[in-house]
Amino acid sequence: MWQRCKTLIVAVLALVFSQQALADTAWDSYKSRFLMPDGRIVDTGNKSVSHTEGQGFAMMMAVANGDRDSFDKMWNWTRKTLKNPENGLFYWRYNPVEAQPIPDKNNATDGDTFIAWALLKAGEKWKNKDYLNESDAITKALVAHNVVRFAGYQVMLPGANGFNRNSYLNLNPSYFIFPAWQDFANRSHLMVWRDLINDGQKLLGKMHFGDPQLPSDWVSLYSDGRTVPATQWPARFSYDAIRVPLYVYWFNHNSAELGVYKAWWGRFARDKTPAWVNVTTGNTAPYMMAGGLLAVRDLILQPASVAQPQITAQEDYYSASLKMLVALSVSGT
DSSP, X not given: XXXXXXXXXXXXXHHHHHHHHHHHHXXXXXXXXXXXXXXXXXXTTTTTBEEHHHHHHHHHHHHHTTOHHHHHHHXXXXXXXXBOTTTSOBOSEEOTTSSSSOXXXXXXXXXXXXXXXXXXXXXXXXXXXXXXXXXXXXXXXXXHHHEEEETTEEEEOSSSSSOBOSSEEEEOGGGOOHHHHHHHHHHHOOHHHHHHHHHHHHHHHTOOBTTTTBOOSSEEEETTSOEEEOTTSOOEEOTTTTHHHHHHHHHOTTOGGGHHHHHHHTTSOGGGOBSOEETTTOOBOSSBOOHHHHHHHHHHHOGGGOOOOOOOTTOOHHHHHHHHHHHHXXXXX
């Protein structure tokens, strides 16, 4: 009897340690591919620029992996290089090969949100008040400069400038980062975050466009409450909108909103699922999902089958990031 118990214990411990090793390997691989010594994350699929999205994503990964040294490197570079002293937010894009690396002084609220969220998680994990204070300052700036009430909804604009067109707003539903908003609500007890969650969910329900019944990457919200795919971008459920079901799942594994993604992806075999679909015409990509896109599909259709991420040598920044974020959503980090 004892021998069988001993064998079982050894097997369980081996499984636990092997899973931890895979997780460590994924983060180590991610760092080796995309983290520069100064703390800058490079987008290898986009001419090796850097942006707040990547900094925020990787800061969250560092917290989840208990890697405070990498976290501090990334946060220090982000704060010193990208922080806008005029509004407390962050310049969204940095290109090291340009004479002026930051030509666009606008922010991107998904990047700002992830940075603030990572600082909140880091402050809680490592009992650091400075991280918490920095997070609070960013969330306060987000509310002040990016949250508006429009057409009866509380809405997070994609950036402080250029998205409010008076008669309509241009929105990016992949910037509705519900689990982060929930954590901000829990910390601040401000109703604005709960209103953003509730109204964001209502808006997603109005973004079931065309035959696939999916949101487009960019959506226009008109003053009368209508939502349509934004005309300034292709009307595709594509590389931005792929994050919508990821964040919905991360917030609520059992959300009814996940049904539209299950229905669309369920039409195709796993290896025959198109990478994007035009929600207006129904045209699909001539190439199939791979890498991080498939990881999101697997998360929604078969969450129990999601394994620890494997970052390949050929993987670009965004594909690898999606894989890592899927793993974080499963762990509830």
